[in-house]
Amino acid sequence: MLQVDLPTIKWVIAALVIAFLIAYVSTPVVKDLAFKVGAVDVPKDGRRMHKHPIPRMGGLAIFLGFLLSVIICIPAGTQMRGLLLGSVIIVVLGIFDDIYALGAKLKFAVQIIAALVVVAAGNRITILSNPNVFSSDPIWELGMWSIPVTVIWIVAITNAVNLIDGLDGLACGVSSISALTMLVIALCVAEPDVAIIMAALAGACLGFLPYNANPAKIFMGDTGSTFLGFVMAVTSINGLFKLYNIISFAVPFLMLGLPIFDTCSAIVRRVSHGQSPMAPDRSHVHHKLIDMGFSQKQAVAVLYVISAILGLSAVVLTTSGELRAMMLLLALCVAGAVGWRLFTHRKHNHPVSNDNAPFFGEEDVSDK
Numbered sequence: 001m002l003q004v005d006l007p008t009i010k011w012v013i014a015a016l017v018i019a020f021l022i023a024y025v026s027t028p029v030v031k032d033l034a035f036k037v038g039a040v041d042v043p044k045d046g047r048r049m050h051k052h053p054i055p056r057m058g059g060l061a062i063f064l065g066f067l068l069s070v071i072i073c074i075p076a077g078t079q080m081r082g083l084l085l086g087s088v089i090i091v092v093l094g095i096f097d098d099i100y101a102l103g104a105k106l107k108f109a110v111q112i113i114a115a116l117v118v119v120a121a122g123n124r125i126t127i128l129s130n131p132n133v134f135s136s137d138p139i140w141e142l143g144m145w146s147i148p149v150t151v152i153w154i155v156a157i158t159n160a161v162n163l164i165d166g167l168d169g170l171a172c173g174v175s176s177i178s179a180l181t182m183l184v185i186a187l188c189v190a191e192p193d194v195a196i197i198m199a200a201l202a203g204a205c206l207g208f209l210p211y212n213a214n215p216a217k218i219f220m221g222d223t224g225s226t227f228l229g230f231v232m233a234v235t236s237i238n239g240l241f242k243l244y245n246i247i248s249f250a251v252p253f254l255m256l257g258l259p260i261f262d263t264c265s266a267i268v269r270r271v272s273h274g275q276s277p278m279a280p281d282r283s284h285v286h287h288k289l290i291d292m293g294f295s296q297k298q299a300v301a302v303l304y305v306i307s308a309i310l311g312l313s314a315v316v317l318t319t320s321g322e323l324r325a326m327m328l329l330l331a332l333c334v335a336g337a338v339g340w341r342l343f344t345h346r347k348h349n350h351p352v353s354n355d356n357a358p359f360f361g362e363e364d365v366s367d368k
Contacts, residue, residue, distance in 0.1 A: 063087065112151060
């Protein structure tokens with residue numbers, strides 16, 4: 001049951017609407033600014049498949065919508081100031097990266113600094129539920145390890161969302177679904193501030209999405225993808241990890257399942273081939289869907305559905321008992337079987353040659 005009152009619902013709706021309107025109105029302005037400052041993705045090599053220059057840095061509009069919405073709807077406590085200051089650092093880094101294409105090591109170092117700012121403001125993963133349900137110790141107290149664990153989580157999710165930013169509207173839509181999932185869970189566990197933050201993030205993404213959907217008029221760039229990952233990573237610390245039960249371990253990984261899976265598979269794939277984990281390749285989940293014959297819109301739709309299923313799973317785990325958990329497992333098995341049948345049917349009946357493979361418009365820069 002939702003443990004919320006009417007004023008909380010009103011603030012959630014207000015945050016979503018304010019962020020949506022600001023992002024929607026400011027995106028054309030950011031688009032013009034991106035052209036002026038040179039934040040433009042030019043198809044200069046074979047890995048960039050769009051056929052004409054497209055501005056990036058659109059994440060600045062998402063950030064503006066989120067920032068103003070949160071300032072209006074939530075009192076600025078210490079932890080909130082830490083989130084906003086860290087977000088500013090991430091967005092400034094993303095702007096410079098979209099203009100000048102910064103090196104991976106520099107970006108990684110700045111992301112750690114932003115994560116430490118959040119930790120210094122009191123946002124920490126202090127406990128984890130023990131995934132071994134048969135253990136006599138239901139939780140793990142992290143103690144001094146809370147700082148490195150928190151920093152690793154924030155930096156990892158920040159980059160995970162960045163890595164799936166490879167098709168028009170993909171990262172924006174998946175982030176919207178993840179934010180809405182966390183919003184519902186926050187309402188279920190009586191975390192109104194977390195719900196409002198996620199409403200603002202979802203609203204900002206939805207306001208930007210009409211410009212970013214295929215065919216994209218503007219890319220969010222690292223300004224947007226790293227910002228989205230950073231905010232969701234930090235907010236999940238306060239909204240999920242402090243719960244004293246198994247969902248504090250499982251829910252964040254379900255809610256952000258798609259970017260986490262894609263990032264882990266990319267790291268394993270690259271390391272197994274003797275490459276750097278940051279080496280670029282064309283083997284992400286969205287690339288494989290394109291190679292199987294899906295159009296860009298179809299591939300994005302498939303990944304939206306997968307994200308929605310994972311999000312629903314997270315909500316069910318938060319609110320249900322054993323019976324619903326069993327029903328959830330059955331539903332996931334059925335969904336997996338249908339998905340597998342769809343993929344194999346598409347692959348066998350609609351082969352795509354390399355010469356005629358559909359192109360995908362979002363940038364796929366060196367660290368992806």
